[in-house]
Amino acid sequence: MPFLTINPFHRKARSSRNRHTSAWFITLSAIFSTSVLAEPLTPYRAEYEVSRKGSVQGNALRELTKNADNTYVLTYQSDIEWMIFSDERNERARFMVNNNQAIPLEYSMSRKGTGPDKQYNLVFDQIKKQIFSNKKKHPLKVDWKAEQKDLLTYQFQLRNDLKAGETKFSYPIIDKNGNLRNYDFEVDGKETITLPIGNVETIRVKRLYDNNKRQAIAWFAPEYDFLLVKMYKGKEGIEQFQVQLKQYDK
Structure with missing residues (x-):
């Protein structure tokens, strides 16, 4: 799954949007600079196989990278073919970290294959406390919540909270359509599982x-x-479907 470049909302707005993003990010960076620098994350690259009913149908890639401005990019990309069905997806989230909390800045998703192609872009303006979508002319009409996440940063947060020893999790999510939803999870036990990389001790988490x-x-x-x-x-x-890790690199 290749990196996805976030497209501008429309061509004429490209330069103004870049100036706007740069201006509020400089302010945001100044507010959070100490905490961000104090909590570096380890970049990684993880490759998975995607299967259905025991048969491998495609591959997926999850990757975390760090930018020079102390923001992070988490991507998830999958390419699946099953009978006459095909599906290629690319998700990308850029975020900051403050006090072990992911602060979403941008999220994008594109999908192509069988059926209509789709693309969504969201921008989280942490200064104005507004969310912009390439599907809307004006900010989304959702209640701003400091703990809100997008469809990728909540996954980072779940991993972080699990690492901290928590067993129940609830995240307000802004989905690809700009709707506010709650995702709830709980730890369901420990389990040793067999993966393409070998036997692994795991913590099992189920969505509620x-x-x-x-x-x-x-x-x-x-x-x-x-x-x-x-x-x-x-x-x-x-x-x-089922996804299993087959290679991991730092």
Whole structure:
């Protein structure tokens, strides 16, 4: 899954948006500079295989990098082909870290393959406390919450909170459509699992839904700095897909 470049909302707004982003980021950086520098993260690259009913259907890549301005970029990219179905997705989130909390700055997602192509961009203006979407002319009409995340930074936060010993988690999420939703999780036990990289001791975390129709379970490995090493998603007891770590590099 290649890196995704965030497209401007439209061509005429490109230069003004860049100036706006630079201006408020300088102010934001000044506010959080001490904490950000005090909490460096370790960049990594993790490769996964994506399977369905025991058959490998594609690959995925999760990567964390650090920028010169002390922001981080987390990407998740997948390429899947199953029978006549194909799906290629790219997600990218840029964020800062303050007191072990991820502060979202930008999020983007693009998808192409079977069915209509899609692309979403979100900008979190931490100074004005507004969220902008490439799908809307004006800021999104959502209540600003300091702890809100996007669809990638909440995953970083879950890993961080799990590492700190927490067992229950709840995150307000701004999804790709700009809607505010709550994602809830809890630790479901410890388990030794077999992956393409070998046997791994893990902590199993399940997502909590309003009903039992959907299932989502994630396994994190303390020996890999609490990296996500396996993920399962199902609906009404039928596996939709499974992701397993096959290579990890720092």
